[in-house]
Amino acid sequence: MANVPTLDIDGISVVYQTTQGPLLALRGLDLKIEKGQFVSVIGSSGCGKSTLLRVVSGLMPVSEGSAKLSGSAITGPRSDVGIVFQQPTLLPWKTVIENVLVPIRALGLPTANYRARAEELLELVGLGKFANHLPRELSGGMQQRAGIARGLIHDPAVLLMDEPFAALDALTRERMTMELQSIWLNTRKTVVFITHSIPEAVFLADKIVVLSGRPGTKVLEVPVDIARPRTLETLASPEFGKIANQLRQMLGASSAMH
Amino acid sequence: MTKLKAYSVSVISITCFLLIWHFGTKWSGVPSYLLPGPIEVAKSAWVLYSTGLIFPHIGITLTQMLLGYFLGCIIAFLLGALVAEFVLAERILFPYVVGFQSMPKVALAPLLLVWFGFGMTFKVVLVALICFFPMFINTMTGLRSANPDLVDLYRAFSAPRWLIFWDVKLPSAANSIFAGLQISIVLGLIGTVVGEFLAARQGLGHLIQSSSMNFDVGAMFTSVFTLSLIGVLANFAVRSVYRKVVYWEKTTLTAPVSGH
Numbered sequence: 001m002a003n004v005p006t007l008d009i010d011g012i013s014v015v016y017q018t019t020q021g022p023l024l025a026l027r028g029l030d031l032k033i034e035k036g037q038f039v040s041v042i043g044s045s046g047c048g049k050s051t052l053l054r055v056v057s058g059l060m061p062v063s064e065g066s067a068k069l070s071g072s073a074i075t076g077p078r079s080d081v082g083i084v085f086q087q088p089t090l091l092p093w094k095t096v097i098e099n100v101l102v103p104i105r106a107l108g109l110p111t112a113n114y115r116a117r118a119e120e121l122l123e124l125v126g127l128g129k130f131a132n133h134l135p136r137e138l139s140g141g142m143q144q145r146a147g148i149a150r151g152l153i154h155d156p157a158v159l160l161m162d163e164p165f166a167a168l169d170a171l172t173r174e175r176m177t178m179e180l181q182s183i184w185l186n187t188r189k190t191v192v193f194i195t196h197s198i199p200e201a202v203f204l205a206d207k208i209v210v211l212s213g214r215p216g217t218k219v220l221e222v223p224v225d226i227a228r229p230r231t232l233e234t235l236a237s238p239e240f241g242k243i244a245n246q247l248r249q250m251l252g253a254s255s256a257m258h
Numbered sequence: 259m260t261k262l263k264a265y266s267v268s269v270i271s272i273t274c275f276l277l278i279w280h281f282g283t284k285w286s287g288v289p290s291y292l293l294p295g296p297i298e299v300a301k302s303a304w305v306l307y308s309t310g311l312i313f314p315h316i317g318i319t320l321t322q323m324l325l326g327y328f329l330g331c332i333i334a335f336l337l338g339a340l341v342a343e344f345v346l347a348e349r350i351l352f353p354y355v356v357g358f359q360s361m362p363k364v365a366l367a368p369l370l371l372v373w374f375g376f377g378m379t380f381k382v383v384l385v386a387l388i389c390f391f392p393m394f395i396n397t398m399t400g401l402r403s404a405n406p407d408l409v410d411l412y413r414a415f416s417a418p419r420w421l422i423f424w425d426v427k428l429p430s431a432a433n434s435i436f437a438g439l440q441i442s443i444v445l446g447l448i449g450t451v452v453g454e455f456l457a458a459r460q461g462l463g464h465l466i467q468s469s470s471m472n473f474d475v476g477a478m479f480t481s482v483f484t485l486s487l488i489g490v491l492a493n494f495a496v497r498s499v500y501r502k503v504v505y506w507e508k509t510t511l512t513a514p515v516s517g518h
């Protein structure tokens with residue numbers, strides 16, 4: 001029980017202090033994620049998806065409710081979480097491999113011990129030959145993959161991904177989605193994957209959570225029981241179409257309410 | 259090929275300028291103690307350089323400029339970093355900064371003269387004061403301009419503050435800091451000359467003034483040209499250091515206007 005890493009979010013509300021007074025970003029949100037589960041979170045812009053990730057990564061306190069990770073309350077930054085941002089957010093002055101090692105450095109661990117692992121991960125995301133390049137010498141998609149390798153370097157129990165493919169073109173995006181699936185099949189991390197794209201959400205997830213418009217709260221939870229590994233044919237399958245339609249209607253309805 | 263062309267245009271332009279200057283002074287009848295021709299200036303420069311008379315002046319001016327520059331910039335960097343990092347430091351220091359910023363620092367020169375006397379200290383302090391602000395403001399804004407996502411990335415792994423400063427904020431500020439260093443070096447040279455006008459027994463500023471007393475316009479021109487040469491070289495030095503240090507940027511620091 002103690003070493004079952006489960007994300008347990010129970011009725012959280014989050015308030016931002018803004019120049020126009022307090023702003024409620026999330027309201028009474030519940031979310032439970034089993035170990036090794038891949039969960040997609042989908043919702044309209046500004047509904048609090050990034051806020052949810054900030055809570056889980058310990059960067060943002062909740063004003064109500066509780067958030068627990070692996071059985072212990074999230075009170076601040078912690079080392080069992082990996083993050084992949086919407087933008088690659090690499091340090092331009094560090095080489096790709098140094099960038100991948102940033103979490104190790106920030107945690108105060110000896111980077112020398114993790115170099116081999118960093119090389120392995122770069123190999124995994126197809127950047128083996130670019131370890132010593134500077135980020136600006138990589139394409140947008142390659143930078144994003146470096147960001148994914150960085151999210152995995154310290155072997156976190158939970159990987160948080162905030163629209164990691166949003167900045168990519170459609171083709172790269174499709175390829176990255178396939179790659180992410182195979183990375184996940186290899187590592188079996190618990191993943192919280194935020195996206196705006198319905199096909200992407202369905203393709204990758206074991207479970208999809210739909211948030212309402214701001215203040216964000218859960219309006220629907222859909223399990224996705226499609227066999228893995230999923231392929232491009234999956235996209236054309238009737239089960240896929242059914243879930244995608246359900247989501248489309250739900251998202252249409254929840255945005256129409258606003 | 260295009261580079262060669264660009265250079266030859268510059269050479270032609272300078273040649274034309276010298277010719278106009280030469281014949282202009284020759285034919286207009288302007289007496290040479292008001293405006294000497296290029297040949298007279300060259301002669302005077304030759305005398306000053308070949309006898310080595312000018313070198314102590316150059317040495318003093320350079321020493322004062324560099325001492326003041328480094329003193330001012332180092333203090334400015336430290337205070338800028340303090341203000342950028344600590345709200346309390348900002349609250350304490352900012353009123354002075356605002357009040358001091360708009361004051362023309364050379365206006366303080368006579369006061370500094372009273373405090374520090376005629377020696378080198380006076381000029382070093384004056385230059386340091388003049389160099390301080392551009393460097394201070396640029397350091398502060400540069401450190402604050404760091405990408406918040408990068409800072410969050412480090413914070414999400416409980417990185418200590420000094421590491422965030424060193425890994426993220428300082429490199430993010432590098433462009434801005436170097437812009438400050440470049441502005442300051444030019445202002446520092448001006449400050450040195452102003453200081454030497456006011457009180458000095460040596461230095462290029464002093465040489466300009468004493469030659470004006472003697473109606474030695476050639477020596478004045480030589481000193482002015484030497485000063486601009488120092489300015490160009492100092493600028494070049496800052497830019498070279500920039501290219502070495504900020505290796506990850508493709509752009510050059512406010513590149514001189516060149517055709518390419």
Ligand SMILES: Nc1ncnc2c1ncn2[C@@H]1O[C@H](COP(=O)(O)OP(=O)(O)OP(=O)(O)O)[C@@H](O)[C@H]1O
Pocket residue numbers: 016017018023024025043044045046047048049050051052214
């Ligand atoms: N730093 C902040 N200060 C104040 N308000 C904020 C801040 N960050 C977000 N908000 C507010 O909180 C709400 C949720 O923001 P959040 O970034 O979580 O949205 P999101 O679902 O990630 O949107 P998107 O899909 O566009 O990225 C928004 O309405 C926004 O106005």
Ligand SMILES: [Mg+2]
Pocket residue numbers: 049050051162
């Ligand atoms: Mg977001």
